Amino acid sequence: MTEEHHQPSISPVIIHLLKGILFRNQQPQLWNDLLELQSQVLDYVKVVGLNLEIDDVEGYAWLTQTSPGEDEKEPLPRLIARRPLSYPISLLCVLLRKKMAEADSSGAETRVIVSREELVNTMLVFMPEKSNEAQIAASINATINKVVELGFLRKLKNDVENLEIQRIIIALVDADWTADFSEKLRIYQQYAKSTD
16 A cells, blocks of 8 residues: 655645745645745746745745836736734734744743733733723733734634744844834823823
8 A cells, every 4th residue: 555645736825825824833734835836836926916935944934015116017906905003913013022032032942922911911001091901901802812813923722811922923023113113102102191
């Protein structure tokens, strides 16, 4: 009896990438298919104005919109919509990025796990003071859920309290973005204090 060889197919890889980020540790077979079909996937997505980004060290891949070339008379319409992130989502992303940087500099494990309670408490410091702390905590939990949907946090199996920070946050929240947001945050905090 011979061992059946897995024949990679481009369609599942493309569909997964169009839906969002492909993580090696969550979809090992699709990841291997992507690596085997990388040039075909790149050719395919290029036709619709997308680019394939792969971080083989960290183990994730995603699609980005290509910038229109100078020779293009009419650029392609955007396939991947740009959505401005709300203040709470931007804040949480910066806090997660800083947490990841701290873990990396301390030489800790590559996986960074945080509790919902820890995230809520960290974010409360930056939120405008209101009398209803339960309402603010519920709002922060909604923000956490949105960041899970965006792919920057991952729920752990059989553990509702803890979340894993996804390493793709390093690529999407770079040092310049963090510095720019930190400056806006400082101004926002001054404004929040002056309106008390």
